[in-house]
Amino acid sequence: MTLPKLTRRLALTVGASVLIAGSLTTASLADDFPSEPIRIVIGFAAGGSTDTNTRALAAAAEETCGTEIVISNQPGGSGVIALDTVRKADPDGYTIATTPTEISAVEHMGLSDITHKDFQAVMRFIFDPHGFFVRPDSPYQSIEALIAAAKNGEQIRVATSGPASPYAITFEDLARTAGVSGKLVNIPYQGDAMAIPAALSGEVDLLVSNASNVVAQVESGDLVPLAVASDARIDIMADTKTLMEQGVEVTGGSIFGLAVPAGTPQERVEKLNSCFEAAFRSDKFRDYIANSGVNPAYLGAGDYDAYLAAEYQRYGELLELLGLAQ
Amino acid sequence: MRSAERRGSVVPPLLTLALGVGVLIVAADIRPGMLPNDPGPAFLPRVVGVALIGLSLWLMWDREPHEGLPRGAGLIRVVMTIVLTTLYLMTIEPIGFPAATALFLLCQMWLIGIRRFAVLATMPLLISAGTYALFRFALDVPLPATRIGGLLL
Amino acid sequence: MTGWIEGLLALQDWLVILMVPLGVLLGVAIGAIPGLSATVGMALFLPFTFSLDPLTGLVLLLGIYNGACYAGAIPAVLVRTPGTPSSAATTLDGYPMAQQGRAGEALTISLVASVAGGILGTLLLAFFAPLLADYALSFGTPEYFAIAMLALTIIASIGGGSIAKGFVSAAIGLLIAAIGFDPIAGFPRLSFGDAQLSGGIQLIPLLVGIFGLAEALTQIERMIASRHERRRIGTFSMGRNWLRRLAPTTAGASTIGFATGMLPGVGGDIGGYMAYNEAKRFSKTPETFGEGEPRGVAAAEAANNASNMGSLVPTFALGIPGNTQAAVLLGALLIAGIQPGPGLFNAAPDLVYGSFVAMTLAYFCLLVIGLAGIRLWIRVIQIPAAYLWPLVIVFCVIGSYAVRTNVFDVMVTLAAGVLGYLLTKGRYPVAPLLIAAIVGPIAEENYRRSMILHDGSFVWLLQPLTAGILLLAVASLVFAVLRHRKALAAANEPPRPN
Numbered sequence: 020m021t022l023p024k025l026t027r028r029l030a031l032t033v034g035a036s037v038l039i040a041g042s043l044t045t046a047s048l049a050d051d052f053p054s055e056p057i058r059i060v061i062g063f064a065a066g067g068s069t070d071t072n073t074r075a076l077a078a079a080a081e082e083t084c085g086t087e088i089v090i091s092n093q094p095g096g097s098g099v100i101a102l103d104t105v106r107k108a109d110p111d112g113y114t115i116a117t118t119p120t121e122i123s124a125v126e127h128m129g130l131s132d133i134t135h136k137d138f139q140a141v142m143r144f145i146f147d148p149h150g151f152f153v154r155p156d157s158p159y160q161s162i163e164a165l166i167a168a169a170k171n172g173e174q175i176r177v178a179t180s181g182p183a184s185p186y187a188i189t190f191e192d193l194a195r196t197a198g199v200s201g202k203l204v205n206i207p208y209q210g211d212a213m214a215i216p217a218a219l220s221g222e223v224d225l226l227v228s229n230a231s232n233v234v235a236q237v238e239s240g241d242l243v244p245l246a247v248a249s250d251a252r253i254d255i256m257a258d259t260k261t262l263m264e265q266g267v268e269v270t271g272g273s274i275f276g277l278a279v280p281a282g283t284p285q286e287r288v289e290k291l292n293s294c295f296e297a298a299f300r301s302d303k304f305r306d307y308i309a310n311s312g313v314n315p316a317y318l319g320a321g322d323y324d325a326y327l328a329a330e331y332q333r334y335g336e337l338l339e340l341l342g343l344a345q
Numbered sequence: 346m347r348s349a350e351r352r353g354s355v356v357p358p359l360l361t362l363a364l365g366v367g368v369l370i371v372a373a374d375i376r377p378g379m380l381p382n383d384p385g386p387a388f389l390p391r392v393v394g395v396a397l398i399g400l401s402l403w404l405m406w407d408r409e410p411h412e413g414l415p416r417g418a419g420l421i422r423v424v425m426t427i428v429l430t431t432l433y434l435m436t437i438e439p440i441g442f443p444a445a446t447a448l449f450l451l452c453q454m455w456l457i458g459i460r461r462f463a464v465l466a467t468m469p470l471l472i473s474a475g476t477y478a479l480f481r482f483a484l485d486v487p488l489p490a491t492r493i494g495g496l497l498l
Numbered sequence: 499m500t501g502w503i504e505g506l507l508a509l510q511d512w513l514v515i516l517m518v519p520l521g522v523l524l525g526v527a528i529g530a531i532p533g534l535s536a537t538v539g540m541a542l543f544l545p546f547t548f549s550l551d552p553l554t555g556l557v558l559l560l561g562i563y564n565g566a567c568y569a570g571a572i573p574a575v576l577v578r579t580p581g582t583p584s585s586a587a588t589t590l591d592g593y594p595m596a597q598q599g600r601a602g603e604a605l606t607i608s609l610v611a612s613v614a615g616g617i618l619g620t621l622l623l624a625f626f627a628p629l630l631a632d633y634a635l636s637f638g639t640p641e642y643f644a645i646a647m648l649a650l651t652i653i654a655s656i657g658g659g660s661i662a663k664g665f666v667s668a669a670i671g672l673l674i675a676a677i678g679f680d681p682i683a684g685f686p687r688l689s690f691g692d693a694q695l696s697g698g699i700q701l702i703p704l705l706v707g708i709f710g711l712a713e714a715l716t717q718i719e720r721m722i723a724s725r726h727e728r729r730r731i732g733t734f735s736m737g738r739n740w741l742r743r744l745a746p747t748t749a750g751a752s753t754i755g756f757a758t759g760m761l762p763g764v765g766g767d768i769g770g771y772m773a774y775n776e777a778k779r780f781s782k783t784p785e786t787f788g789e790g791e792p793r794g795v796a797a798a799e800a801a802n803n804a805s806n807m808g809s810l811v812p813t814f815a816l817g818i819p820g821n822t823q824a825a826v827l828l829g830a831l832l833i834a835g836i837q838p839g840p841g842l843f844n845a846a847p848d849l850v851y852g853s854f855v856a857m858t859l860a861y862f863c864l865l866v867i868g869l870a871g872i873r874l875w876i877r878v879i880q881i882p883a884a885y886l887w888p889l890v891i892v893f894c895v896i897g898s899y900a901v902r903t904n905v906f907d908v909m910v911t912l913a914a915g916v917l918g919y920l921l922t923k924g925r926y927p928v929a930p931l932l933i934a935a936i937v938g939p940i941a942e943e944n945y946r947r948s949m950i951l952h953d954g955s956f957v958w959l960l961q962p963l964t965a966g967i968l969l970l971a972v973a974s975l976v977f978a979v980l981r982h983r984k985a986l987a988a989a990n991e992p993p994r995p996n
Binding site: 357361364375378379380381382383384385386387388390392393396400403406407413414415419420422423426427430431433434435437438442446449450453454457458468472473476480483484485486487488 | 527531905908919950
């Protein structure tokens with residue numbers, strides 16, 4: 020009995036002294052941030068678009084930030100689980116969240132109390148605009164025809180990945196702006212892997228998805244793009260008009276960005292912003308963008324904060340209008 | 346023995362019944378769906394609740410054999426293992442994985458009846474260090490470790 | 499044919515060839531550890547493939563994919579803890595075999611069946627992918643619901659014992675699956691306002707608890723530390739006439755596994771259970787299933803490996819991931835500048851056929867590595883029980899923690915472990931719980947979406963394919979009940995011992 024006690028006391032003593040030494044080192048190294056591995060918590064499963072985009076950026080950032088970056092996937096609840104983990108983490112810059120588009124929606128819907136205010140934005144790196152797609156034999160071969168049909172009282176079934184998914188918000192915004200709310204019926208699927216086949220087989224009339232998700236189907240002629248919801252045309256579908264060009268003032272897309280818990284020291288946020296921006300501009304990540312067809316759209320820490328605040332406002336209004344707000 | 350078996354045959358149907366009623370009560374508070382013609386988020390819980398109530402009646406008739414819960418030393422070992430595992434998972438993040446694992450293994454091995462000092466003093470530390478190294482370095486799984494925890498190894 | 503030649507030529511690079519055994523070895527290590535899934539393993543090596551040429555990276559990832567799928571069977575047989583969800587059905591007969599001192603035989607069968615199922619699946623994939631992909635598209639929402647119902651009927655015939663108890667276990671599984679955001683409206687339910695619960699119960703922590711931790715509790719209950727019995731591992735041979743005994747089951751199970759794997763969202767876990775159930779149904783001695791029947795192990799493992807290959811059909815032919823691992827593969831292709839989809843076979847034949855050849859090689863490689871390895875990892879069960887089961891608990895805890903680096907998941911494992919232990923004590927089979935937890939969400943989602951798509955009318959139930967599968971489900975249920983009653987009558991003939 021005495022021997023284990025002795026060992027424990029010994030261990031505690033040594034442990035305590037190392038702890039003190041450790042905290043001294045941390046203090047003296049404060050300027051060398053980041054000196055430990057950085058953890059990026061992703062709210063979606065491995066293999067999804069958030070995961071792939073973030074891993075590609077992180078691979079480049081390991082060099083530009085000069086530290087190991089560990090990716091941890093915490094899928095569940097539209098990304099809420101991961102956001103909750105990060106907002107509770109120490110605000111020391113070592114735990115980073117990916118900011119899903121849903122961060123602007125969950126609080127309005129009464130699903131969680133998480134908002135962008137719990138975080139300090141680091142940067143946005145991709146804005147993947149939503150596109151509208153139909154089968155080649157669809158009666159709706161343009162946005163105009165689609166809206167006209169809806170005005171005639173036709174019900175148009177739209178495949179999305181949930182009633183309050185970013186896709187749904189974009190098409191409901193389209194319906195609201197065009198004055199056909201309620202005529203576009205949301206048919207939710209579990210992600211693009213289920214929604215795209217439904218559009219291909221004709222189970223639904225219209226598909227809303229990130230344009231980069233269906234490049235192959237558009238190239239092979241199995242799906243026809245009607246519009247993209249970006250400010251300007253995008254490279255991967257240069258012939259496809261934007262909604263704005265077709266007279267509908269709506270933009271919408273999936274955002275991919277990074278944020279740290281609110282209260283993180285400003286100089287660390289700046290350090291992260293600059294080293295992740297360097298990763299964003301690296302050749303490695305440039306190649307990834309070119310190959311994957313995603314749409315790069317950099318916003319710095321301050322701009323991204325403002326952007327998230329504006330999106331929060333817009334989602335609030337839309338969800339209120341749709342009766343989805345709680 | 347016989348009385349334990351008979352008690353066993355009444356408790357499960359009652360628990361099933363209680364679970365079914367509980368589910369129906371909770372399901373009553375679930376928000377209805379927003380989409381037209383959607384049976385709604387409460388649909389599945391309601392079906393399960395009704396099914397559980399029906400099944401509780403079926404279980405009353407069921408005459409299948411079953412084992413009762415263990416008694417004596419066996420029961421103590423199981424309950425203590427559950428308690429130790431609970432303490433283990435509660436300590437993983439505060440004191441770090443290596444220390445929590447070593448402490449858990451030490452207590453658990455002692456519980457099972459290992460009394461040889463050499464074994465108790467070395468095996469928990471070796472196993473915990475080995476698994477930590479495996480996950481942290483070979484498999485890149487970030488397990489929590491505090492400085493004290495890391496040093497206890 | 500020219501595609502195959504291009505594929506073979508593309509493999510004439512020592513680096514590509516080297517990736518085959520490397521990937522398989524990594525896959526075996528990842529798959530054998532509960533909690534580390536092939537998806538996470540592949541995602542881990544995804545950035546590494548950025549710097550390789552496309553085929554080299556793809557071959558590495560495919561090696562991990564194949565290796566992990568097999569390796570899930572190892573802990574499933576040895577300690578009743580499936581290393582991956584698709585090996586859940588392997589525990590049904592694999593673990594009883596190990597307990598009877600036939601662990602060597604069980605591991606050999608699981609390896610050979612995995613390899614056979616994998617190679618059969620690769621061949622089906624290579625020759626029929628575009629054709630089969632079109633067929634898979636004819637499965638719409640109503641058909642998915644019907645398939646899910648068919649899979650749910652397995653509950654009545656699996657696990658033996660009382661049908662009522664199987665249904666209770668399944669109802670608990672459905673309840674567990676219902677926790678969290680619902681699949682259509684996205685509203686939290688049964689979560690009591692808790693943020694973690696509203697995120698839902700993850701499959702792997704549930705699986706690890708209900709099998710691994712529950713078994714550890716059972717073993718610790720009856721453990722007598724002073725008695726160190728050395729567990730027998732038996733022969734590594736598959737016994738006489740193994741080819742004749744196991745080949746029909748393996749072939750049939752591979753077909754079922756492949757067919758289910760082709761449907762996005764339906765994976766090897768369901769395929770394994772469905773194939774197991776059919777193997778039992780067509781057997782002349784169904785009562786041996788669940789008591790250590792080699793054909794049960796062969797069916798489950800052949801099916802889940804073939805299912806893995808089936809999942810690649812929509813991946814290669816349509817550019818739509820058939821499962822989460824395939825999503826990582828698609829990511830790798832995208833990063834390499836290759837747009838997967840209908841044009842892939844023409845645009846990059848060297849890559850497509852190169853991967854088919856590499857996957858076949860990977861399975862042969864797996865056979866060699868596996869046969870050599872069995873003698874090593876079988877030693878696990880020779881660890882004295884007093885060390886082994888605490889160690890299993892530690893691995894259950896790390897495994898479930900590693901899924902999302904989240905203590906909540908460990909709590910789920912612990913709760914599932916206690917539940918699994920209590921159910922086992924009451925002779926409630928746990929397989930129905932797991933099947934219901936996996937299939938229930940698919941059934942619910944597709945039922946609700948069918949109702950929305952058809953404006954609240956039930957006409958969709960009468961569509962030919964849907965109605966056909968549903969009739970099959972009803973027939974399967976009736977058959978199971980009748981056979982159970984017959985078995986019960988036979989057992990009641992002599993007075994039952996107390």
